[in-house]
Amino acid sequence: MMLKIKTRTEVESITPYVLGKRLNEIQEEFGLKEIRKLSENENIYGCSVKVKNYLANLAEQLHLYPDGSVTDSAAAVSTHLHVKRNQLVFGNGSDEVIRLIAKAYLNYGDEAVMADKTFPRYRSNVFLEGGKPVLVPLVNGVHDLSGMLEAITVKTKMVFVCNPNNPTGTIVGKEELLAFIEQIPSHILVIVDEAYYEYVTTDDYLQTIPLLSKFSNLVILRTFSKIYGLASLRIGYGVMNEEIATQLTKVKDVFNVNQVAQRAAEISIRDVAHVQTCKEKNQIERAFLEKELGKLGLTYFPSEANFMMIDCGCTGDEITNELLRNGIVVRTGSLLGFPNKIRYTIGTRNDNQKFVSILEQKLRQGEYK
Structure with a gap:
């Protein structure tokens, strides 16, 4: 029997x-x-x-509802970042905070400026709230901030900058990003998504937290899903002006972050040594891959994250399937707007050597290049 209940037009237009x-x-x-x-x-x-x-000793707490105020995690993050507790809004991953921003601030027909190839949740959440995503093409895998400024109109309500950008791993320089933020009118939200912040090693990266006192329209997104290793528990947060935080709290679910995730986040952010170790290992392996890919004559976007977008000399689907047959799962670029590339999460030395070996073997056989 055909279903006769019609969904919203916006939902019908979105691809899962x-x-x-x-x-x-x-x-x-x-x-x-x-x-x-x-x-x-x-x-x-x-x-x-x-x-x-x-986690080995949490069974006695599972019958209790979580703390809707995320009190202990908020206290730990507040201390770590030197921000006020009421500047923080937690979500079921930082992507929920994106959804809250769209829900709280977008009216029908409002515009949101973003890169054309970036984290897809910006676009889908804006669209679902009746807003219009305005897409500005990347330039060599990097946000075109001047192009984004030019795209701002009287209808613009917010702009998104993913830094480092997913899926390219690239960043915008600190002077360029600061100049961009300074030129955005104060009635437009500037959302800087720093999901991969902890992996960045370059000095040319803008520290945004200290800017919150100067720019009341600035929102910074962070997550525990990446370097903290809590992806399955789903917890992220935004740091922002207290008034923006108040508005987001109005539209969030009361118990949106489970208690296990809250406690794990509190413990994680205090374990500075673990984060530093992961950052250093990633930096070493990223440099190893850059060197080895260079030897093979393969190109990639310069990454400051824990992944690389690589052109393997064939379609992303081809090399993805070949890697699958060898026990390595990567993300084909055809799903990310880069059909001739793959996105590879930087692994251990054994992972990376095996990955490079497979690429080298295929290049020698002349199958792809």
Whole structure:
């Protein structure tokens, strides 16, 4: 029987997020004994051992509702970042904070400026609230901030800058980003998504937290899903002007962040040593990959994150399938707006050597280049 209930026009126009196959399905399909998932930019070194110790003893708390105010996590983040508690809004991942921003501030027909190839949740949440995403093409994988400024109109309500950008891993320089923020009218929200902030090693990166006191329209997004290794628990947050935080709190669910995630986040942000270790390992392996890919004559966007967008000399689907047959799961660029590239989460040295070896073998066979 055909369903006669019509959905909202905005929902009908949205394509669902494409999820990869489960690891056990891939293993069964290709007859693999071992498989490495390097497709979703997760921290391959995992979470803090202190979190693991906590998780082993949490059964006695599962019957309780979580703290709707996220009190302890907020206190820990507030201390870590030197911001006020009422400047923080927590979500079921930082993507929920994006949804809250759209829900609280967008009226029908309002515009939101963003890169054309960036985190897709900006576009979908703006669209769902009746807003119009205004897409500005990247330039060599980097945000075109001058182009984004030119795209601002009287209808613009917010702009998004993903820094480092997902899926390219690139950043905009600190002077350029500061000049951009300074030129945005104060009635327009400037949302800087720093999901991969902790992985950045360059000095040419703008520290945005100190700018909150100067720019009341600035919102900074961070997450525990990446370097903190808590992707499965879903917790992220935004740092912003107290009045913006108040408005977002009005439209969020009361118990939007579960208690296990809250406690894990509190423990994680205090384990500075674990974060530093993961950052250093990622930096070493990123440099290794850059060197090895250079030897093979393969190009990539310069990354400041824990992943790289690589041109392997063939379609992204081709090399993705070849890697799958060898037990390595990556994200094909055809799903990210780069059909001739793949996005590879930087792995351990063993992962990266195997990855490079497969690429080298295919290049020698002349199948792709």
